[in-house]
Amino acid sequence: MTAPPDSPASAARPRLGRNVVALGLVSFFTDMSSEMIYPLLPVFLTATLGASAAFVGAIEGTAESVAALLKLASGWWSDRVHRRKPLVVVGYVIASITRPLVAVAQTASQVLAIRVADRVGKGLRSSPRDALIADSVDPAIRGRAYGFQRAWDNAGAVAGPLIAFVLLQREGLTLRHVFWLALVPGAFAVATLLWGVREVPKRVARSGAPLDLSQPMGGRFWAFMAVIFVFTLGNSTDAFLLLRARQLGVPLALTPIIWALLNAVKSVTNTPGGALSDRIGRRPALVIGWTFYAAVYLAFAHASAQWQAWALFAVYGLYFGFAEGAERALVSDVVPPERRGTAFGWFNLAVGLGALPASLIFGLIWDRVGPDAAFTLGAALALAAAAGIALVGTARARA
Numbered sequence: 264m265t266a267p268p269d270s271p272a273s274a275a276r277p278r279l280g281r282n283v284v285a286l287g288l289v290s291f292f293t294d295m296s297s298e299m300i301y302p303l304l305p306v307f308l309t310a311t312l313g314a315s316a317a318f319v320g321a322i323e324g325t326a327e328s329v330a331a332l333l334k335l336a337s338g339w340w341s342d343r344v345h346r347r348k349p350l351v352v353v354g355y356v357i358a359s360i361t362r363p364l365v366a367v368a369q370t371a372s373q374v375l376a377i378r379v380a381d382r383v384g385k386g387l388r389s390s391p392r393d394a395l396i397a398d399s400v401d402p403a404i405r406g407r408a409y410g411f412q413r414a415w416d417n418a419g420a421v422a423g424p425l426i427a428f429v430l431l432q433r434e435g436l437t438l439r440h441v442f443w444l445a446l447v448p449g450a451f452a453v454a455t456l457l458w459g460v461r462e463v464p465k466r467v468a469r470s471g472a473p474l475d476l477s478q479p480m481g482g483r484f485w486a487f488m489a490v491i492f493v494f495t496l497g498n499s500t501d502a503f504l505l506l507r508a509r510q511l512g513v514p515l516a517l518t519p520i521i522w523a524l525l526n527a528v529k530s531v532t533n534t535p536g537g538a539l540s541d542r543i544g545r546r547p548a549l550v551i552g553w554t555f556y557a558a559v560y561l562a563f564a565h566a567s568a569q570w571q572a573w574a575l576f577a578v579y580g581l582y583f584g585f586a587e588g589a590e591r592a593l594v595s596d597v598v599p600p601e602r603r604g605t606a607f608g609w610f611n612l613a614v615g616l617g618a619l620p621a622s623l624i625f626g627l628i629w630d631r632v633g634p635d636a637a638f639t640l641g642a643a644l645a646l647a648a649a650a651g652i653a654l655v656g657t658a659r660a661r662a
Contacts, residue, residue, distance in 0.1 A: 298423025331615025333386025354388025410537020532584025
């Protein structure tokens with residue numbers, strides 16, 4: 264008999280399997296390609312193409328909104344046709360081909376179109392990929408599987424900026440040359456996906472009826488979505504952390520290094536953090552992760568020295584280690600297998616819709632009151648979400 268989703272996992276430790284390992288490598292190469300471009304894009308847009316800061320924000324906001332909506336649609340469609348891999352392949356191919364085209368852009372509007380196309384690829388692949396991971400592993404190691412995938416994704420986020428830094432500083436290449444070279448890891452990602460990932464046998468609805476977005480997902484799922492949305496409202500863009508680090512004295516030249524430090528900690532802690540959620544339960548792991556988040560934000564509100572910024576970026580990585588795998592595993596736990604794609608679509612939509620107002624509110628408070636008030640609000644919302652997820656679990660236990 265399989266252990267309940269929120270109880271300690273059984274002693275058996277099945278293997279992650281071919282699909283999970285291959286998808287981890289796909290995420291590594293894809294994020295390497297993306298992060299060779301993304302940190303350099305604001306400078307390219309403003310210094311080379313003459314775009315305003317407002318237009319830079321409009322590009323990212325539009326791209327992420329498109330991605331959030333497509334994540335819901337693609338997840339639902341993968342449930343309806345009972346196949347995950349085709350959408351995953353199409354999504355990665357679109358992103359890998361279009362992303363480096365920034366190298367030939369002559370206007371900011373062209374970059375907008377390219378970024379939207381890149382995010383279309385992300386929107387098509389994300390929910391079916393997460394559902395495919397759940398389909399491919401034993402429930403007892405589901406948290407470890409998602410942690411493994413996130414670890415490789417974050418490892419790519421370490422490698423990408425470092426490669427770009429070396430190409431620019433040591434090899435003397437231009438930004439456009441670096442953008443073109445992002446094709447290489449993107450091609451490795453697609454090749455690994457095509458030959459390394461297999462479709463899982465079809466899963467059909469228990470009723471035999473066509474799947475429909477109006478079908479109930481269950482009270483536990485929607486309670487979790489509500490808590491996730493509350494947390495997301497306090498989870499503004501990490502660009503504000505970089506801005507705070509600059510205020511605390513971190514040199515501009517070391518900004519990519521402190522960013523790499525964060526992603527390195529995330530990568531190292533993702534797999535053990537996800538595995539911990541298999542042992543102690545998803546909700547306790549999320550409470551730990553979101554509490555780390557709140558503590559870091561409170562500390563950023565009162566920090567006054569450069570060394571504190573470095574320490575807080577490292578500790579901030581622990582939040583991702585505890586929470587990223589547990590969040591995705593809990594989504595898989597609380598819905599039937601034939602609804603996983605749709606469930607991940609709603610999860611990604613909740614995160615995507617909450618991200619924009621979160622950053623706008625944070626920035627407004629930063630400008631009008633100060634960074635300490637903005638970080639304190641983020642910490643308060645994280646603590647509220649931690650209490651909410653604990654109460655959801657208590658209510659279920661009493662029922």
